[in-house]
Amino acid sequence: xxxxxxxxxxxxxxxxxxxxxxxTHAGPxxxxxLEKALEAARNVTLRPSATGSAALIRDxxxxxxxxxxxxxxxxxxxxxxxxxxxxxxxxxxxxSAGTWSSWQRLSIEEDGPDTSLATPPSSRTFTxxxxxxxxxxxxxxxxxxxxxxxxxxxRIHLINTLGDAVxxxxxxxxxxxxxRFLRGSQAEAIDFQPKIITRQQWGADESWRECCPRYxxxxxxxxxxxxxxxxxxxxxxxxxxxxxxxxxxxxxxxxSDIGYNFLVDRYGQIFEGRYGGMxxxxxxxxxxxxxxxxxxxxxxxxxxxxxxPSAMLHSLEYLxxxxxxxxxxxxxxTVVMTSSGNEKYAAGTxxxxxxxxxxxxxxxxxxxxxxxxxxxxxxxxxxxxxxxxKMYQPSISAPLLRPDGDGVNDTITxxxxxxxxxxxxxxxxxxxxxxxxxxxxxxxSFAATWDGRADDGTYSHSGVTDYTIEGYDxxxxxxxxxxxxxxxxxxxxxxxxxxxxGSYLLEAGKARPVAKGLVQASWFRAxxxxxxxxxxxxxxxxxxxxxxxxxxxLTAPDGSHSIVSGGVRRQFASDAVFQALGYTAASALTATAxxxxxxxxxAQITDATAHPAGAVVRASDGSxxxxxxxxxxxxxxxxxxxxxYRDAEVVPATAADLALATGDPWSFRQGTMFKAGADFWLxxxxxxxxxxxxxxxxxxxYADAGGLTVPSTDVASIPAGAAII
Numbered sequence: 209x210x211x212x213x214x215x216x217x218x219x220x221x222x223x224x225x226x227x228x229x230x231x232t233h234a235g236p237x238x239x240x241x242l243e244k245a246l247e248a249a250r251n252v253t254l255r256p257s258a259t260g261s262a263a264l265i266r267d268x269x270x271x272x273x274x275x276x277x278x279x280x281x282x283x284x285x286x287x288x289x290x291x292x293x294x295x296x297x298x299x300x301x302x303x304s305a306g307t308w309s310s311w312q313r314l315s316i317e318e319d320g321p322d323t324s325l326a327t328p329p330s331s332r333t334f335t336x337x338x339x340x341x342x343x344x345x346x347x348x349x350x351x352x353x354x355x356x357x358x359x360x361x362x363r364i365h366l367i368n369t370l371g372d373a374v375x376x377x378x379x380x381x382x383x384x385x386x387x388r389f390l391r392g393s394q395a396e397a398i399d400f401q402p403k404i405i406t407r408q409q410w411g412a413d414e415s416w417r418e419c420c421p422r423y424x425x426x427x428x429x430x431x432x433x434x435x436x437x438x439x440x441x442x443x444x445x446x447x448x449x450x451x452x453x454x455x456x457x458x459x460x461x462x463x464s465d466i467g468y469n470f471l472v473d474r475y476g477q478i479f480e481g482r483y484g485g486m487x488x489x490x491x492x493x494x495x496x497x498x499x500x501x502x503x504x505x506x507x508x509x510x511x512x513x514x515x516x517p518s519a520m521l522h523s524l525e526y527l528x529x530x531x532x533x534x535x536x537x538x539x540x541x542t543v544v545m546t547s548s549g550n551e552k553y554a555a556g557t558x559x560x561x562x563x564x565x566x567x568x569x570x571x572x573x574x575x576x577x578x579x580x581x582x583x584x585x586x587x588x589x590x591x592x593x594x595x596x597x598k599m600y601q602p603s604i605s606a607p608l609l610r611p612d613g614d615g616v617n618d619t620i621t622x623x624x625x626x627x628x629x630x631x632x633x634x635x636x637x638x639x640x641x642x643x644x645x646x647x648x649x650x651x652x653s654f655a656a657t658w659d660g661r662a663d664d665g666t667y668s669h670s671g672v673t674d675y676t677i678e679g680y681d682x683x684x685x686x687x688x689x690x691x692x693x694x695x696x697x698x699x700x701x702x703x704x705x706x707x708x709x710g711s712y713l714l715e716a717g718k719a720r721p722v723a724k725g726l727v728q729a730s731w732f733r734a735x736x737x738x739x740x741x742x743x744x745x746x747x748x749x750x751x752x753x754x755x756x757x758x759x760x761x762l763t764a765p766d767g768s769h770s771i772v773s774g775g776v777r778r779q780f781a782s783d784a785v786f787q788a789l790g791y792t793a794a795s796a797l798t799a800t801a802x803x804x805x806x807x808x809x810x811a812q813i814t815d816a817t818a819h820p821a822g823a824v825v826r827a828s829d830g831s832x833x834x835x836x837x838x839x840x841x842x843x844x845x846x847x848x849x850x851x852x853y854r855d856a857e858v859v860p861a862t863a864a865d866l867a868l869a870t871g872d873p874w875s876f877r878q879g880t881m882f883k884a885g886a887d888f889w890l891x892x893x894x895x896x897x898x899x900x901x902x903x904x905x906x907x908x909x910y911a912d913a914g915g916l917t918v919p920s921t922d923v924a925s926i927p928a929g930a931a932i933i
Contacts, residue, residue: 238411238447239371241455244272270345273373275366276445277452278302279337279460280314280348283361291551292316296359297351298335302343311349314338315436318573319467321493322500322548336436337365337456339449342372365460369411369451400533400595402526404470404478404486410447412454414483418464421484422491424500427535428543430528431495432584433506433567434576439474439514446473449508450481457493467493468506470527476519478527481506487534495570497550498561503531511577525587528564529594533687536624538600539564539591564588597627599686602677608907610696611660611667613743618659620693622675625653626686630679634658637674644668660695667697667747670908672933696908698747700932702879702892704728704737706909707745711737713879718751726803730760730772733916736881738909756807758822759834761857763796764804773822776810788816789823790859818864824853825861832858839871844925847918851880851891876926883915884923895929904933 280298298314314335340346352359407414441449454466468481469492481504484490494504505527507516516524532539542560549555552572559570566584567575602624610617622634631650636658637643645663647656654677660667673695679686699705705712705719711728712719722728731754756762760772769786770779780786819825823835824843832849833840843849849858852874876882876891883889888899888910899905906912 238451239369241413241451242273242366242368242373243455243459244366271343271366273366273368274342274344275340275346275368276342276370276372276448277337277339277367277456278343278346279335279365279367279456280350281332281334281363281365281460282350282359283332284359292333295352296333297349299349299351300338301347302340303345304341304343309340311347312338312438317461318496318571318575319433319494319504319567320461320496321463321467322491322496322498332361332363334365334461337367337453339438339441339445339452341441341445342370365456367452367455367460369448369455370445400526401530402478402523404480404527405447406480407483410450410479412451412466412483416455416458417466417483421465421482421488422500423484424489424491424502426501427489427503427531427537428501428545429503429537429561429563429565430532431498431502431504431565431567431570432524432576432580432587433468433494433504434511434580435471435506435508436510436512436575436577437508439509441474441508443473443475443477446475446477446479446508449473450479463493465493467504469494469503470505470531471508472505472520472523472527473508474517474520476517476523478523486531489535495567497547497553497555498545498559498570500548501545504567505531507576507580511580512574513577513579515579515583521583521587525590526594528587529591532563532591533595533598536599536602536687536689537563538598540588562588564591597630597679597681597684597686599677599679599689600625600627602689602691604675604691604693607693608696609658609660609673609693610907611743612696612741614741619657621655621657622677623653623655624677624689626651626679628652628681628684630681630684630686633678633680635674635676635678637676638668639672639674644673660697668695670694670696670698670700670932694904694907696904698744699738699740699908700890700892700897702890702897704732704879705740705745706737707740707742709742709745712745712748713751713754714748715751715878717748719745719748720751721753723753726760726762726797726799727754727756729797730757731877732879733914735911735914736879737914739911740909756803757852758836759824759853759857760822761791761796762799762804763793764799765801769796771813771820771822772807773810773820775808777804777807778810778813778820781812781814785813785816789813789819789862790825792856795854795856795859817862819859819862824849824858825865826858827861827866833861833865834874835865835868837871838868840865840868841871841874843874844876845922847882847916847922848874848876850916850918851877851882881910881915882918882923883912884918884920887923888912888915889923890932891926893929894927896923896926897929898931900931900933 299311300314301309301311317334317336348364350359350362450471457463457466465482469490470481471479480486482490482492491500492504493499495502505524507520528539541563543563544558544560547553547555547557547559550571553559561569564584564587566581567573568581605621606617608617609620629652632654634647634656635643636645645658647658662668672692674692677689699714701714703714705714711722711724713722755775756772758772762770768779770777813820819835821836824832825835826832832843834843878892880891888905889896
C-alpha cells in the first residue's frame with residue numbers, strides 16, 4: 209500500500225514538474241474519445257453459397273487509428289436479431305503490441321430500446337462491441353451461412369477512449385494517469401448503498417445523449433446481463449470500456465443513451481449507466497419489450513463458459529439489494545409484466561418473470577451467459593439477506609382521495625409488508641413540510657385507512673398530498689417510502705359548484721347560492737363549473753345569494769323588455785326605445801313572472817341616445833366598452849367580452865356613450881373558465897390560475913366543454929396566480 213501511494217505522489221509531482229495542468233473543481237478530465245468507421249470495409253457484398261458458408265471478408269486491415277473497442281455492422285439482414293445471429297457469424301482478431309490475438313466471435317447485439325419509446329431503429333445489424341485493449345490492426349470474417357441473408361455494406365467501427373489513438377507523449381500519459389486518480393469521491397451512500405462510480409467520474413460526455421431521460425411509474429424487477437466482451441482487462445481500463453460502450457450505443461447505434469442502468473466490472477467496481485438518477489425508475493435500453501418498469505445491470509465480460517469473479521458477484525448482490533430496496537421490491541418471487549413487443553414475446557403478452565431475472569428470460573438470447581445465469585438463484589438468496597430490515601411493495605388504494613360522500617374514493621388505504629415486526633408510521637402532509645395527519649401501528653404488515661381529516665376533524669385544502677411510510681424498532685430502520693396522491697376536498701374561489709341541492713359560487717371561501725334558471729344563465733355558460741356533492745357544499749359557510757348580472761336583457765311574460773342595471777330591473781319605456789338602443793328579441797333572456805318579481809324595479813329607460821349602466825357597447829373601431837358608474841371601461845380583449853356577455857347583448861355605441869370618461873379596463877368575470885390549446889385556467893380574484901394536470905381538472909368535476917376557448921395572447925395579458933394543484 210505504501211509503495212502504491214508513493215507511486216501516485218510521484219506521478220503528481222511529475223505532472224507539476226512538466227507543467228501538466230491538474231484537474232480543477234469543474235470535474236475530472238478524460239482523454240478525448242475518437243470514433244471511426246473503417247471505410248475500406250464498406251460496400252462488400254457476397255451472396256451465401258448453396259453448399260455451406262462463405263467468408264465475406266478475409267483481409268487484414270491496418271487501422272486508421274489505434275482502437276480500444278471494436279465492433280462490426282452490416283446491412284441486408286432482415287428479421288429479429290436472434291434469427292440473424294443464427295444465420296450470420298462475425299469473427300475478428302487483433303494486433304496489439306505486435307502480437308496477434310486468436311480469432312474471437314463477435315455476438316450480434318440483441319439489447320435495445322423498446323420500439324414504442326425509440327426513435328426509428330437503424331436498418332443495420334450491429335455486433336456487441338469488444339474491448340481489445342489497444343489494437344493497430346485487425347482481421348475480420350463475416351460469414352453468411354447456407355440459406356442466410358445477402359449481407360452487404362460491412363463496416364468496422366473503431367472507438368478509442370484511452371486517449372492512445374496516436375502515440376501519446378510523456379505529458380499525455382502523466383495527465384491521463386492523474387485524471388484517473390483524481391476522479392473524485394464515489395456516490396454518496398444511502399444506508400447500505402454500495403460505492404457507485406458516477407457518470408461524471410467515469411467521464412460521460414453528456415452531449416452524446418438525448419436531453420431527457422424517460423421514466424416508468426416504478427421499478428418492478430431487475431435484469432442481469434453481460435456485455436459479452438472480453439474478460440481480459442485491468443481495473444484502470446474499466447471506465448474506458450464504459451465510455452466506449454456509451455459512445456457505441458449513442459453514436460454508432462443511435463440510441464438515446466447507454467443501454468444499461470448500471471455496469472459492474474470483474475473487480476467489483478460499479479458504474480452508473482443511463483442518465484436520469486440512480487434512485488429513479490429510468491427506462492433503459494437493455495431488454496427490448498420490458499425496459500419500462502425494470503432496471504438493467506450488465507456484468508462486464510463474457511460469462512458463457514466462465515463464472516463471474518467473486519468481487520463482481522459481491523458488488524452485483526449489494527447493488528441489486530440497494531436498488532430493489534430503493535423501489536421496495538422483494539428480490540425473490542415473481543411479477544407479471546406485459547411485453548411491449550420483441551422476438552420472443554409479442555406486444556401485449558403477459559409474462560411471469562422472477563424479480564431478479566436474466567436477459568434470456570425476456571428475450572431470445574444467451575445473455576447473461578450460462579454460467580452467470582446458473583448463479584441467479586443463489587444471487588436472489590444472497591440479495592434477500594442484505595440490508596435488513598426492509599419494507600416491500602407499499603401501495604395506496606387509489607391515487608385520489610375525494611371525501612365527498614358519494615362512496616367513491618372517500619377514503620384511501622396504504623398497505624405494505626416488512627421483513628420483521630416493526631413499529632410503523634404514515635405521515636400525510638404538504639410539499640412545504642406541513643403535517644396534516646399521522647397514523648401509527650406495529651406489525652409485520654400494515655393497512656391504514658384515512659379519510660382526509662386532520663386530528664381536529666377538519667379537511668385540508670385540495671392539492672397534491674405527500675405521504676411517507678416509516679418502519680423502525682430501536683436502531684433497526686427500513687428505507688422510508690415516499691410518494692404522493694391527490695386530495696380533492698374543496699375548490700378554488702371563483703368556481704361554480706353544481707350540486708344536487710343547488711348551485712353556488714365560491715367567493716372569499718363562502719358559497720353564494722346561485723338560483724338555477726335566470727341567474728345562472730345570466731352569469732355562466734353551459735357546462736361551466738364543477739359537478740360536486742351536497743357534502744362538499746356543506747363544508748363552506750353560506751354567502752349572500754348571487755343576483756342577475758348587470759347588463760342582462762330580459763323579456764317578461766307580458767312581452768315587455770328590461771335590462772338589469774345597478775341591481776335593479778329597468779324597463780324600456782317602449783319597443784321604439786328598446787330597438788333604438790340596438791337591442792333585439794335575441795338579446796333578451798326569457799324570465800318567468802317569479803324571476804321578474806324577484807328583481808327590484810327601477811326607473812324606466814326613456815332616453816334612446818345613451819345606454820344605461822351595465823350595458824356593453826361596440827364602437828365603430830371595434831373596441832368594446834362596458835358602461836358602469838358614469839364611465840366607460842374598455843374590455844381588455846374579445847375574450848373578456850365573451851366571458852361576461854352573450855354575443856347578442858353587445859350593441860352599437862352611441863355618441864353619448866363614447867363621450868363618457870374612460871375608467872379602468874374591464875377584465876374577466878370572476879369564475880370564468882377558459883382554455884388555450886391543451887391548457888385550462890380559472891379566473892379568480894384578479895388572476896388566472898392554471899390546472900397543470902388535466903386529469904385532476906376532470907377529477908374535480910370540471911368539464912372540457914365549460915372552458916371558453918381564448919387565444920394565447922389573451923391568456924398572456926392576465927396576471928398569473930398559483931396553479932391549482
